[in-house]
Amino acid sequence: MDVLPASVDELTDGLRAAGYLPGSSTALVAYLAIRLNKPVLVEGPAGVGKTELAKALAGYLDRELVRLQCYEGLDEAKALYEWNYRKQLLRIQAEADGAAWSEVQDDIFGEEFLLARPLLSAISASSPVVLLIDEIDKTDQEFEAMLLEVLSDFQITIPELGRIEASSQPIVVLTSNNSRELTEALKRRCLYLWLDYPTLDRELEIVRLHAPELAETVAHKLVEVIAMVRELDLKKPPSIAESIDWARALILLGARDIDELTFAQTMSVIVKHRTDIELVAERVGIALAPATPAP
């Protein structure tokens, strides 16, 4: 059994070491999830580090990350388990005709013929894992209902085999972009965490962590501009990942300041819609100092 964090602060430091700077409530909820063995439902706008949280947790606890990416039409066969029917067929054919049917039947519904999908492999893993169920709001309600057994009891029932119980308690992180209301039953089983865009200071810290070569003043300006852009009514506001990308782009360009020209050239890193680009250029571009002639 691996070591669990003894306090919220310890977890905060651990996540920091794994390259993730948690807000105070993020660390707290993650801590509770580990201590109480409850799944966490993380909601928030796109690109605030919901998925990253799960990765960082896995990194910090030194566990394997099992990821289930949800999409419309995802079903049990792809999420839980599937019978490897080709192998079953081969098995039947390979069987000499002397064997009785009941024997063969017992044979071909054994674990040998089971293809474990993410949920089953997370539960049956020998060492505990971090299970990430990404974008749960993309699936349909039926799938949610199917998850309930896994989430509350950490077990899966396979009709032919019986119940498979978790040999180790996984830490479950569910993420959602809040594009549809999740069912009460699912929410009831989870701790809830709302992640929003970080404050200026925290975002500055994040950018400095991931792009340490960027000059302090530039980084400062960068997060301010990003905050300004997010204020606008955009189709897709820039995410944290995009601020980091932008910081890296600025390093590559050797920018020493974000002026009008640099901004116009690199804007496409953070804004990705034609109409958004126009709006941002108009509103933010003019707020910046005009380009200084190169010395």
Added chain:
Amino acid sequence: MSARPAPAGIDARLLELGEELRAEGLAIGTSELLDAFAALAEIGWTERERFQSALAATLAKSPEERRVFDLVFERFFFRAVEAAALREGVKERTGEDGRLDTLAGAQLDLDELRAQIAQAIADFDEARMRDLARLAIAAFGRSDQAGSGVLGVDVQHIRRALGLRSDPQPQFQPDDPRHHGLPREALRHFEALLRRELERGQIERTETLAAARPLGDLDRALPSGPTADLAAVHRVVAQLRRRLATRGSELRGRRRHDHIDMRRTMRASLQTGGVPVVIKQRPRRPRRPEIFVLCDVSTSVTSASVFFLSVLHALHDSFRQMRSFVFIERVSEVTDVFARERSFKAVSETIASEAGVADVSGYTDYGRVWSEFRVLVEDDLDPSAALIVLGDARTNGRDPGAGDFAALAAHARRTFWLNPEPRLYWNYGDSVIAAYAPFCEVFECWTTRQLEDFVRSLTGSAVA
């Protein structure tokens, strides 16, 4: 205070909190409460923030619920503390003149106090803001004990006396935080502290707790007024847009396809020798109506209507075409304004200054509006169009002109009336909503949820 003796201990308090949250409409089951207890066992209680987030993580399961939770949490523990203080008879020592002892001797330099408060707000120094709030009440609160009796009025009175504003005040030195204006967020926080202290004072004077009022829908009403914070508007719009974008995939089972596509079914049946084995169905497509919006922008409903218009425009993708009109005494088209301006504030300013809808009196004249509007759009109004009216149907005693309205409604495919007033006030005073109700579908629309319900029914899917 409750009549029965309250059981002691944090467990009991927590159950009471749960009760109060339920009263506000949060679905708190026993399992949630058990989780909350388990969570509290895992963390230290010395930090208020942690205590609160641990409870929130287990009890509040959506951003909306979190907001309600925070409000209730604040209120609940504040009241619990005050109730205990009343029981124990704890009082602050007061000097001869009824002011706080600590202040009695000190002659306050009011300008100095103003500067200090401004500084504390600019630094967002919680502890100093709290202390200074008390000083400010001692210095600027009404000298007569009771104040105005309405806390909100007193708070604003003190804020004005302190000269705290979020817009820049250039008369101050450049290094003074007021020179650039104070951060709005911090200012609001300071107001909340003022309010809290005033409330505390009131409880101490009257030695009773005011009855707990439910938060009510008013606290969850639509963001209104030019002072309403933009962030709230954006949040509402962003969420609505996302919901509408993914809606439709929720329709499942029988409701998803319920019309048979004969042509494709027949064609498919050729493979099976003319027997229609595979039935092809027509997928539902979201309806994209052409929309005419008419908004009352007289002072009684301005904020609600401009907000509503901006929501509709933000949702522009969902509609084939949309034209917006505003009216008070006359009608004026403002579709361009929305195409040009994207910020809520700029739009409302432009409408206020340029639309030229108020003629003389500035009072709504529905009768005249209908006849003018009819002339303006009757030719364009095709039978698939939707007509939406947003207004309180208060005619100021003038002719409602229901005949013209009925004619308009007959032209459009569907007609909606959104009334930003609670249903309770309808048909009272000069409200004549009943005169229009037979010709349109009337919706009550003053919370975001009602708005969302309405937009959903408007874009409700239909067979294309």
